[in-house]
Amino acid sequence: MMHDDHDTKNYIKTATSIIPYGKHYVDEDDIAAVANTLRYGNLTQGPKIPEFEEQVAAYVGAKYAVVVSSATAGLHLSYIALGVQAGDAVLTSPITFVSTANAAHYCGGRAVFADIDRSTLNLDPGEVTKTLADHPDIKIEAPDLFPGSTAGIAEISAVARSAEKYVVEDAAHALGATYPSGAKVPSCGHSDSTGFSLHPVKSIAAGEGGIITTNDDAIYKSLLRLRSHGINKLDDEYINTHLAFTGDETNPWYYEMASIGYHYRNTDIQISLAQSQLKKLEQFLEHRRNIIRRYEAELAPLEHIAAAQATNHQQSANHLYPVAIDFEGLGTTRLTFMNNLKKAGILTQVHYIPVHLHPFYAAQGWQADMFPQSMGYYNTALSLPLYYGLTDDDFDFVISCLKRTLKPSGLSN
Numbered sequence: 001m002m003h004d005d006h007d008t009k010n011y012i013k014t015a016t017s018i019i020p021y022g023k024h025y026v027d028e029d030d031i032a033a034v035a036n037t038l039r040y041g042n043l044t045q046g047p048k049i050p051e052f053e054e055q056v057a058a059y060v061g062a063k064y065a066v067v068v069s070s071a072t073a074g075l076h077l078s079y080i081a082l083g084v085q086a087g088d089a090v091l092t093s094p095i096t097f098v099s100t101a102n103a104a105h106y107c108g109g110r111a112v113f114a115d116i117d118r119s120t121l122n123l124d125p126g127e128v129t130k131t132l133a134d135h136p137d138i139k140i141e142a143p144d145l146f147p148g149s150t151a152g153i154a155e156i157s158a159v160a161r162s163a164e165k166y167v168v169e170d171a172a173h174a175l176g177a178t179y180p181s182g183a184k185v186p187s188c189g190h191s192d193s194t195g196f197s198l199h200p201v202k203s204i205a206a207g208e209g210g211i212i213t214t215n216d217d218a219i220y221k222s223l224l225r226l227r228s229h230g231i232n233k234l235d236d237e238y239i240n241t242h243l244a245f246t247g248d249e250t251n252p253w254y255y256e257m258a259s260i261g262y263h264y265r266n267t268d269i270q271i272s273l274a275q276s277q278l279k280k281l282e283q284f285l286e287h288r289r290n291i292i293r294r295y296e297a298e299l300a301p302l303e304h305i306a307a308a309q310a311t312n313h314q315q316s317a318n319h320l321y322p323v324a325i326d327f328e329g330l331g332t333t334r335l336t337f338m339n340n341l342k343k344a345g346i347l348t349q350v351h352y353i354p355v356h357l358h359p360f361y362a363a364q365g366w367q368a369d370m371f372p373q374s375m376g377y378y379n380t381a382l383s384l385p386l387y388y389g390l391t392d393d394d395f396d397f398v399i400s401c402l403k404r405t406l407k408p409s410g411l412s413n
């Protein structure tokens with residue numbers, strides 16, 4: 001069992017002296033949970049999936065939760081369940097991972113972008129209003145809760161809903177965050193469905209995995225069918241009754257596929273890990289909040305560096321800590337800055353390369369200067385280390401290296 005304080009005794013080290021920007025945390029309870037499934041349980045299609053779905057739904061306050069193989073798969077299925085097809089568009093932010101946009105293209109539709117608000121780093125509601133008016137083919141608004149923050153989400157969602165669009169929140173980063181109302185993400189108060197990721201650097205880890213939550217019965221049923229080949233194992237009427245029944249009795253071997261689906265299931269092995277991790281989520285979130293508080297205090301007096309996201313850290317799941325650095329003012333480049341930290345064993349990253357810059361999207365006519373706020377953020381962005389296993393010593397080391405790097409006679413000399 002973990003202690004209330006930040007106990008690193010059980011921490012299974014995955015690197016020796018390197019401090020990455022993000023990392024999972026696995027303890028002996030997690031290992032025992034997975035071993036238990038390997039010894040006694042089903043490897044897949046066993047009881048762990050529905051058990052975990054019920055636990056997640058209860059934790060966030062949503063009616064339904066559906067486990068899938070990744071958050072990307074979850075976005076794809078949510079878009080299909082809401083009817084996205086050729087001729088339809090999904091509106092999202094350039095400051096997200098490519099999945100949010102790509103899933104629209106999987107459906108034969110396309111992604112459309114609107115600019116961000118520089119203080120929230122989420123979609124700008126005013127830009128959303130303009131983009132909805134310019135692109136009547138938009139069927140879904142898919143805001144990214146970046147990087148775990150609900151800042152502006154209620155407004156962004158209200159704009160879409162008043163234009164009669166669906167809302168699918170990409171909450172890949174945001175399990176455990178809260179909306180200003182106090183409700184948990186992803187309880188779907190602002191969306192038709194919400195998805196989050198169980199990738200190792202996210203709030204909790206499964207290896208790979210995703211969860212979609214919804215309060216809508218029809219969406220829930222579609223998601224269940226879609227994640228398992230389109231096969232009907234629900235209470236729907238069978239179409240081929242002559243194959244389904246012998247007299248009045250249902251044939252036990254019978255299953256039916258009336259619409260196309262995918263194989264996007266997850267395994268009991270991975271979900272055993274996620275189940276065990278869920279018990280530690282509040283502790284994980286609290287530690288991340290504490291690190292953010294310390295970053296804020298340490299960085300405040302420094303020049304040329306500031307938190308990239310102005311507010312909402314106490315409600316955010318704080319998946320990342322992006323800072324805005326004036327590289328030009330420092331007389332350096334981002335490459336030199338990152339490399340100097342790397343030489344000291346500190347790995348930073350940039351989240352994200354604005355999606356519209358990728359060649360696939362540029363080829364569709366999206367140009368860099370269409371989204372000046374996203375580009376302004378991107379040009380200064382750097383994500384600093386933030387994860388549960390980051391110790392006080394690690395943190396102090398990061399700060400001391402940053403302070404040296406931020407001086408003209410910094411680490412490079």
Ligand SMILES: Cc1ncc(COP(=O)(O)O)c(C=O)c1O
Nearest residue numbers: 070071072097099172197199209
């Ligand atoms: C904002 C965002 N959306 C979606 C995804 C996709 O998550 P997954 O790797 O579980 O498919 C990620 C993963 O990094 C992400 O950061």
